[in-house]
Structures are given as C-alpha cells and as structure tokens.
Amino acid sequence: MFEDRLPTTTSKAQNGLEKKILPFYQELEPVDAEELHDFLELQRENHIAYIQGGLGQLAAGFAVLDASRSWIVYWLVHSLALLDAPLPDDVTVDDLMSFLGACQHPEGGFGGGPMQLAHLAPTYAAVAAIVTLGGKALALVDRTKLRDYLFRMCIPPQQGGGFSVHEGGEGDLRACYTAMAVAHMIALDGADKEELLKQSGMVQYVRACQTYEGGLGGEPGNEAHGGYTFCGVAALMLAGGPSLVQSTLSVPQLLHWLVHRQGSMEGGFNGRTNKLVDGCYSFWQGAVFPLLGQLPLAALRSPRVPAAKAPQQELQTPPGPMMTASPPFELAEEDMHARMHAYESLRGRALNASEEADAALRGTAARHSSSKAAAARGLLDQAAAAHEAAEQATTQLACINVAAFNICPPPDPEMLMHQEQSHLQAIEQRQRQQAQTANAHTQEQEAQQPQGEQQPGQQGQGQQQQGQGQQQGQQTMPPPPPLCNYEALQLWILKCCQASKGGLRDKPGKPVDFYHTCYCLSGLSVAQHAPGSHAMGHRETNLLRRTDPAVNVVEDKLAAAKAYYTARPLPALTKSMALG
Amino acid sequence: MASSIPYSVRPEWADVTPMRLPEPERVVAIQYTAEHAEALGYFRAVLQSGELSERVLTLTADMIRFNQADYTAWRVRWLCVQKLGSKALEEELAFTHAVMLENAKNYQVWNHRRLCALQLGPSVADREDEVTREAINFDEKNYHAWAHRQAIVKMTERWQAELAIAEEFIRRDVRNNSAWNQRMFVLKHMPSSGRDDAAWLRSELSYVAEAIRHAPRNEAPWRYLTGIFATLEPWSSQPHALSCHFDVYTICTEALLDCPSCAPAYDVLAQYYEGLAGLGEARGAAQVESQAPGARDNLPAIVSSVLQACEMAQGALDEAAVADPMRTPYWYHRQRGTAHIMAATTAMLT
Numbered sequence: 001m002f003e004d005r006l007p008t009t010t011s012k013a014q015n016g017l018e019k020k021i022l023p024f025y026q027e028l029e030p031v032d033a034e035e036l037h038d039f040l041e042l043q044r045e046n047h048i049a050y051i052q053g054g055l056g057q058l059a060a061g062f063a064v065l066d067a068s069r070s071w072i073v074y075w076l077v078h079s080l081a082l083l084d085a086p087l088p089d090d091v092t093v094d095d096l097m098s099f100l101g102a103c104q105h106p107e108g109g110f111g112g113g114p115m116q117l118a119h120l121a122p123t124y125a126a127v128a129a130i131v132t133l134g135g136k137a138l139a140l141v142d143r144t145k146l147r148d149y150l151f152r153m154c155i156p157p158q159q160g161g162g163f164s165v166h167e168g169g170e171g172d173l174r175a176c177y178t179a180m181a182v183a184h185m186i187a188l189d190g191a192d193k194e195e196l197l198k199q200s201g202m203v204q205y206v207r208a209c210q211t212y213e214g215g216l217g218g219e220p221g222n223e224a225h226g227g228y229t230f231c232g233v234a235a236l237m238l239a240g241g242p243s244l245v246q247s248t249l250s251v252p253q254l255l256h257w258l259v260h261r262q263g264s265m266e267g268g269f270n271g272r273t274n275k276l277v278d279g280c281y282s283f284w285q286g287a288v289f290p291l292l293g294q295l296p297l298a299a300l301r302s303p304r305v306p307a308a309k310a311p312q313q314e315l316q317t318p319p320g321p322m323m324t325a326s327p328p329f330e331l332a333e334e335d336m337h338a339r340m341h342a343y344e345s346l347r348g349r350a351l352n353a354s355e356e357a358d359a360a361l362r363g364t365a366a367r368h369s370s371s372k373a374a375a376a377r378g379l380l381d382q383a384a385a386a387h388e389a390a391e392q393a394t395t396q397l398a399c400i401n402v403a404a405f406n407i408c409p410p411p412d413p414e415m416l417m418h419q420e421q422s423h424l425q426a427i428e429q430r431q432r433q434q435a436q437t438a439n440a441h442t443q444e445q446e447a448q449q450p451q452g453e454q455q456p457g458q459q460g461q462g463q464q465q466q467g468q469g470q471q472q473g474q475q476t477m478p479p480p481p482p483l484c485n486y487e488a489l490q491l492w493i494l495k496c497c498q499a500s501k502g503g504l505r506d507k508p509g510k511p512v513d514f515y516h517t518c519y520c521l522s523g524l525s526v527a528q529h530a531p532g533s534h535a536m537g538h539r540e541t542n543l544l545r546r547t548d549p550a551v552n553v554v555e556d557k558l559a560a561a562k563a564y565y566t567a568r569p570l571p572a573l574t575k576s577m578a579l580g
Numbered sequence: 581m582a583s584s585i586p587y588s589v590r591p592e593w594a595d596v597t598p599m600r601l602p603e604p605e606r607v608v609a610i611q612y613t614a615e616h617a618e619a620l621g622y623f624r625a626v627l628q629s630g631e632l633s634e635r636v637l638t639l640t641a642d643m644i645r646f647n648q649a650d651y652t653a654w655r656v657r658w659l660c661v662q663k664l665g666s667k668a669l670e671e672e673l674a675f676t677h678a679v680m681l682e683n684a685k686n687y688q689v690w691n692h693r694r695l696c697a698l699q700l701g702p703s704v705a706d707r708e709d710e711v712t713r714e715a716i717n718f719d720e721k722n723y724h725a726w727a728h729r730q731a732i733v734k735m736t737e738r739w740q741a742e743l744a745i746a747e748e749f750i751r752r753d754v755r756n757n758s759a760w761n762q763r764m765f766v767l768k769h770m771p772s773s774g775r776d777d778a779a780w781l782r783s784e785l786s787y788v789a790e791a792i793r794h795a796p797r798n799e800a801p802w803r804y805l806t807g808i809f810a811t812l813e814p815w816s817s818q819p820h821a822l823s824c825h826f827d828v829y830t831i832c833t834e835a836l837l838d839c840p841s842c843a844p845a846y847d848v849l850a851q852y853y854e855g856l857a858g859l860g861e862a863r864g865a866a867q868v869e870s871q872a873p874g875a876r877d878n879l880p881a882i883v884s885s886v887l888q889a890c891e892m893a894q895g896a897l898d899e900a901a902v903a904d905p906m907r908t909p910y911w912y913h914r915q916r917g918t919a920h921i922m923a924a925t926t927a928m929l930t
Binding site: 002062063073112115211225259267302315324409483485 | 599601605606607608609610611612613616624627646647648649650651652655658659687690691694695720721723726727730752753754755756757758761764765768769794795796797798799800803804806807808810811812819820823824826829832833836837839840841842843846849853854855856858859860861862863865866868869881882885888889892895896899900902903904905906907908909910912913914915916917920
C-alpha cells in the first residue's frame with residue numbers, strides 16, 4: 001500500500017501483510033507464463049487427508065464450535081465433494097445421516113448439535129450437507145416442519161423486517177440468505193416463497209442494507225462487508241432472479257465496491273475497505289461476480305437518464321488534468337532511489353558529525369564536545385530512521401515486482417471489447433428468437449384459454465426461470481468479459497492459502513481450519529468455472545467440481561436434490577400461515 | 581460464578597438427573613472436558629424440563645464459559661433474566677462485559693447485550709459508550725462494536741456524540757473505514773430539517789477534501805465523497821448529482837496535482853465526466869422528443885459536448901488503469917460504457 005507519507009495502523013498492517021506474502025510470490029519471479037502452471041499445484045491428497053480426518057473425533061479445543069457441528073459437517077463434506085473425494089473409511093453416510101438427524105429440531109429446522117435450538121445458519125449447513133450427501137439422505141429433512149420454522153423466523157416489516165437466526169436471536173442478512181437458500185434447496189414452491197418474502201419484507205430489508213459504499217452491511221446502516229454482501233445478493237437472486245437483484249440494489253455502485261475488494265499485490269479479496277485480504281473472501285466476494293454476470297450488461301453501468309429528467313441548462317465540461325499517471329513499479333522505484341539517496345546523505349553527515357564529536361572529546365575544545373555529541377546522536381537517529389524508510393521502500397518495490405497484477409496481467413482492452421460485442425450480439429440474437437417463439441406460443445395459448453391474471457408465485461418462478469435460463473445459456477453462449485482478475489484470485493489461493501501439511505487458511509501465518517478450507521476451495525471452484533475464466537495450474541490436479549455460486553453446493557448435487565424434492569411437493573400452506 | 585465443584589455433588593442440583601447421550605458419538609465428535617460434559621448433561625436435563633430459575637441462570641454462565649457461541653444457552657439465559665426481573669437484567673451488563681473481555685467478536689454476547697440495553701432504555705447510554713469504546717480501542721474496526729453503537733444511538737439519539745467519536749477515530753487513522761461509515765450513519769439519521777443543504781454540503785466536502793489531502797490514495801474518503809451524492813437527500817434523487825458540483829472536480833484535480841498517480845482521483849474524475857455525458861445525453865433525447873420548432877438545431881452542440889465529456893472520462897480511465905492495474909478489466913468496462921453513450925448520442929444526429 002502506498003502510504004502517502006502518512007503511516008497509520010491500517011497501512012502498517014497492510015504493508016506487514018505484503019511483506020509476509022513477498023517470499024511466496026518471489027518463488028514465481030523467474031518463472032514464465034507457460035511454466036507458471038507447474039508451480040500452482042493444488043495439493044489434493046494432503047487436503048483430502050486433512051478434511052477426512054475432521055469427520056471423526058475432534059480435540060477438546062473444538063468445544064468452542066460445539067454450536068456449529070452441523071457447519072463442520074458441511075465444511076468437510078462440501079470440500080470433499082469439490083475435490084471429488086470419498087468419505088473416509090471410518091465415517092459412513094449412515095453415520096452422518098444419524099448425526100444430522102439428531103440435530104434436527106422436533107419443531108423444524110436444525111441446531112448446531114443435538115438438543116440445540118434451531119438456528120438458521122446451522123439449518124443451512126445441515127440441509128446443504130444433506131444435499132451434498134444426496135441419495136437416501138435427502139429424506140432426512142422434515143420439510144413441512146422446516147417450512148413452518150422458516151415462517152416463524154420472519155420478522156414483520158413493521159418490526160424492521162428480515163429474518164431472525166433463532167427465537168430471540170439477532171436479525172441480519174445472514175438470516176435472510178440462509179432462509180432463502182434453505183427454501184431453494186428443499187424446493188419450496190413459488191407461492192411459499194412469495195409468502196415468505198411478504199411476511200419478512202425481505203426485499204426492502206436487503207435494499208436498506210446497501211450502504212453508501214455500494215456493498216451491503218449486516219443490518220441497515222452497518223459497514224459494507226463481503227460476507228453480508230454475498231448474503232444479500234444471493235438471497236435476492238434466489239428469491240427472484242437477476243431482475244430482482246437489478247430492481248432492488250444500485251448495481252453499478254455494488255460492482256464498483258466489489259472490484260475494489262481485490263488486493264493489488266495479493267490477488268485475493270478483503271471483506272471491507274482498507275482491511276486485509278482473507279482466503280474465505282475468495283468465495284464470499286468472488287461468487288458475487290458470476291451472480292452479477294447473470295444480469296444484463298447494461299445493468300452493470302449507470303442507468304440512462306430519462307429525457308424528462310434532463311437538466312434545463314447545458315453543463316460545462318471542464319478541461320481534463322494535464323498530468324499522467326505512472327505505473328506502480330516506476331513510482332516505487334523512484335521512491336526507493338529517493339530514500340536511498342536521503343539515507344546515504346544522512347549517513348555521511350552522521351559519520352562526519354561522529355568523527356567531529358570524537359575529535360572534540362580528545363582535543364582541546366572539550367567544552368564543545370557534549371553539544372557535538374548531541375548533534376551526532378541526533379544525526380545518527382535520523383540516519384537510522386532514513387535507513388528504515390529506505391528498507392521499507394525496497395520492500396515495497398520488491399512487492400510490486402511480484403504483485404499479483406504482474407504475475408497475472410489483465411487481458412487487452414481490444415480483447416475485452418470483442419468479448420463484449422460477441423456476448424451482446426448473441427444475447428440480441430437469442431432475444432429475437434425467443435420473441436418469435438413467444439409470439440407463436442401466445443397465439444396458441446390465446447386460442448385455447450381465456451386470459452387470466454398471473455399469480456405472484458408464477459411471476460417469481462418466471463423470473464427465476466429467466467435467471468436459470470440465462471445461466472444455462474451462458475454456459476454455451478459467449479460470456480460477458482470478466483470484471484475481476486480470476487487468475488490473480490487463483491494465484492492467491494494456490495500460492496498463499498495452501499498449507500504444506502494439508503488444509504487451507506486465511507493467509508500465510510494463520511493456521512488452517514475447516515471453514516477456510518471450505519471457502520478457499522469454494523472460491524477456487526468459482527474462479528475456475530466463472531464464465532470467461534479458466535483453471536490455473538494443470539486441470540488434472542487442480543480442477544474442482546463446479547459449485548452453484550448462490551447456494552455453494554456442487555451443482556449436480558443441487559440439481560438432484562431439486563428434482564427429488566420437486567417431485568414431492570408439500571401440502572399448501574394452511575390459512576394461519578398464509579395470513580401471518 | 582461457577583466453581584469447580586461437580587454438579588453431581590451440589591445440593592441445589594440434587595433433584596436433577598443429568599441427561600446423557602445414548603452412545604459415544606462418531607461424527608465430528610468433540611472430546612469435551614469432564615467439566616463441560618457434566619454441565620452439558622445438566623443443561624440438557626433443564627432443556628427438557630423447561631425450567632427457568634436462578635440455578636439455571638448460573639448453569640448457563642457455565643455453559644457460556646465453555647462455549648461463548650452456545651446460542652441455546654444464551655437464549656435460556658435471556659428467558660431466565662426475563663423471569664427473574666430487573667435486578668437480573670442490570671447484572672447482565674457486567675456478565676456480558678466479562679465475556680467480551682475474552683472474545684469481543686462473538687455474535688451471541690453482542691446480541692444478548694443489545695437485548696438487555698434496549699430493554700433497560702436510554703439510561704444505559706454511558707455504559708454502552710464505555711463498553712464499545714473499550715472494544716474499539718482494542719480493535720478499531722470491531723464490526724459488532726460499531727453496529728452496537730448504531731443500535732444504541734438510534735434509541736438515545738445522542739447524534740453529536742456519535743459524530744464526535746467517528747471524527748475521533750478518523751483522526752486516529754484516516755484509513756479507518758468503520759469510522760467513516762459511522763459518520764455517514766449519523767449524517768443520514770440525524771434530524772436535518774431546516775438545514776441549509778448547500779452550506780452543509782460545502783462543509784462536508786471540505787471535511788472530505790482535508791482527509792484526502794492527508795493521504796490521497798486512501799480509498800475511504802473517496803468512497804465517502806461519491807457516497808454522499810449516491811445516498812443522501814436531496815442529491816440521491818437527482819441524476820448524476822456528483823457531476824453538478826464543481827467542488828468534486830476541484831477535489832480531484834487538486835489531489836492529482838499533489839499525487840499524479842492517484843487512482844481514486846482519476847476514477848472519481850471519470851465519474852464526474854461520465855455524469856456530464858449522461859446528463860447531456862438526456863438533454864439530447866429531450867430535444868429529439870421535443871415538438872418545439874428548432875429543437876433539433878441544438879443537437880449538434882449537445883452531441884459535441886457529450887462526446888467531449890466521454891473522451892475526458894476515457895482519458896481519466898486510461899490513467900486509472902495505469903495507476904491501478906489490478907482493476908483494469910473494470911476500468912475498461914467503464915470505458916466501453918462511455919463508448920455506448922457516444923454511439924447512442926451520435927445516432928441522435930441522424
């Protein structure tokens with residue numbers, strides 16, 4: 001980070017982190033672009049061993065996660081699913097089913113462990129783990145009671161809106177997201193979802209959580225934060241598809257905040273402005289990009305101003321600034337030379353002053369000796385400070401030399417422009433085709449049935465289908481150009497977040513844990529599979545299964561669960577539930 | 581507070597049979613300490629019976645000591661406090677404080693504290709100020725602490741004091757984004773009737789400009805600057821309000837004089853020009869729609885100024901891409917946006 005001559009706690013922390021990362025990226029300095037892939041191997045076997053080990057007995061220190069044991073199960077089985085790895089020999093699907101079943105609350109929802117209150121977060125974790133296990137596990141969920149539980153967690157709009165995480169628990173965007181994700185996984189129908197949205201006023205709540213920065217905070221007014229931003233965007237996406245995201249949030253501001261969360265040197269993401277990057281944000285922030293990628297490109301730019309709101313008078317266009325920017329490397333090099341020079345000169349003066357002070361001591365002008373000594377000491381102190389500044393500048397230069405934006409340079413503007421053009425042309429073509437088919441279909445329908453009012457539930461489904469259609473379509477049609485540097489993100493995960501003994505972590509210097517293992521791998525999967533992106537390193541070792549960016553469950557497992565639950569629709573809501 | 585006497589020999593618990601799990605656990609099985617395992621057994625027994633009492637309150641303190649994130653224990657604790665009355669409620673402030681000293685980043689302790697504080701009412705103001713300051717002095721960006729302050733100030737309405745703490749922490753570290761967020765929170769909620777908007781804006785922009793002068797490449801004040809126009813009334817209802825205030829242009833150009841590679845300055849400058857282009861485009865569209873005679877005569881001048889603004893924006897974005905190469909795909913995305921405006925506006929002439 002450029003300190004602009006004003007070191008503060010923030011900049012010192014940032015520079016400390018960059019210095020820590022430096023050796024990791026310096027290993028790649030002599031490597032050229034083609035060889036880079038050899039140096040970015042995902043240590044599959046080590047991670048699998050670490051993850052499998054977590055499913056059985058856990059040390060006493062895990063007592064602080066006693067209320068999150070269903071989370072631990074999800075972190076581990078989802079990680080194994082991403083790696084396409086099996087369960088360990090000593091923990092079977094039946095064992096896991098038995099445990100998750102014990103976490104299920106008799107009145108619906110899941111707790112973090114047996115005999116714990118139902119809580120939306122471990123409910124999400126348990127359901128996601130069940131979906132990941134698939135097959136016979138799917139029948140475990142008492143969906144009727146779970147639906148009841150979701151309704152009980154609604155906070156009426158008059159009381160602030162949104163969802164509580166548990167009875168008497170806090171309400172925030174995590175609660176909204178976990179409720180929506182669970183509703184989605186167990187295939188609640190459109191009518192149920194619409195009723196949940198109505199009783200919670202969730203859409204308004206999410207909108208209120210977007211801050212002046214563009215990201216979303218946990219509750220209205222709270223600082224924009226990566227975890228909550230993911231929760232808000234994904235909740236809207238699940239509730240009503242891309243069009244609901246577009247109509248609820250200021251998307252261009254969100255995008256601006258989001259892209260600024262990627263660290264220049266590191267390549268990974270931080271969670272808030274001026275905070276340190278952390279491996280888990282590889283998913284929380286990284287997954288928002290493919291979600292936003294489902295919106296039309298125009299939604300990612302400032303909306304047009306309607307003619308009716310045009311200003312009456314012409315506004316002057318003031319002249320552009322005369323200066324030009326220098327790239328970071330040049331600035332850092334200049335800075336380093338300047339500080340070296342300053343140091344050398346101070347050092348010279350300090351040495352001279354020391355000699356003079358010594359001479360004064362030994363010589364006849366003894367009465368001058370103490371002031372000369374003081375002067376010499378002063379200069380020595382300044383020289384020491386200048387030395388430190390020069391060292392810092394040298395480190396800064398070294399960091400920029402191997403920064404993620406240098407190791408993984410961005411694509412050409414022309415290439416991005418062509419990508420955008422191909423994408424827009426393909427969209428236009430598909431819209432024309434859809435219009436033709438829709439016309440033919442409407443004419444058919446009109447001939448068969450009278451016009452009726454569209455049910456709100458159907459509208460939601462329609463929007464969702466549009467979203468899904470866009471997503472499926474984008475897998476075969478030219479994608480929009482990338483808006484972040486997916487390669488740099490992968491570089492960060494593969495080079496800085498993997499521990500040599502297995503497992504993944506927040507950042508170098510932090511210990512591995514199951515949470516970071518899950519979210520670093522999930523972020524890696526997102527980066528590998530994002531439209532327009534590709535996997536770094538060799539595909540045979542590195543390519544992970546594709547995770548759904550809104551739900552964070554492996555795609556085929558989510559699809560299988562949807563099919564299973566959709567085939568078993570729940571009875572319609574009772575009147576008491578519907579009226580709230 | 582709990583002692584290390586086993587529950588099984590405590591006379592006040594003699595009538596309760598602790599519950600055990602039917603078999604040793606196989607999955608994500610935590611090796612509880614003997615103390616914790618015993619307390620768990622008693623806790624499960626009272627969960628079953630539904631008891632809420634002084635002794636259960638004490639038991640929840642133990643459970644929380646073993647696992648501060650035990651939300652079931654916190655919930656039972658709250659229900660006990662509700663039953664036992666106001667003295668118990670008061671004592672929760674000291675209890676939660678003690679827990680926070682061990683871990684200030686736990687959701688449950690802050691949620692519990694908030695419930696207690698909101699029930700006790702505005703008289704808690706000084707104590708909540710103290711406990712959150714303690715947390716923020718230790719970690720100046722503690723999310724829960726700043727959020728708690730927001731919940732409390734909405735009840736106490738001590739807006740000036742909140743503004744003061746935000747300014748204090750911005751002074752300590754001008755890069756502290758949590759403090760900047762708090763400032764915006766206050767300004768958004770503070771009563772503003774009778775305010776002279778123009779004067780207020782000038783003074784706010786002056787505050788931001790000063791912060792930028794101290795560290796031009798600090799992202800926080802720049803986000804705050806654009807955030808004012810995007811989220812505060814009356815500007816947030818005006819299209820591209822940022823581009824209607826020359827002060828913004830001045831802040832950018834002055835920053836660039838001081839720091840020619842200041843990426844956020846180029847970014848905001850580009851936004852300024854993009855806004856001018858957007859507003860010009862709307863004027864052009866209005867002329868095209870207008871039935872007034874000679875309306876279309878104005879078009880060439882309008883189109884020319886829109887193209888000029890777009891070129892300025894693209895130039896600024898080119899510089900941003902040099903100064904901040906990580907965000908290159910995004911800068912080019914913005915540039916392509918101005919290209920669309922140029923094409924659409926040029927088309928108006930035909």
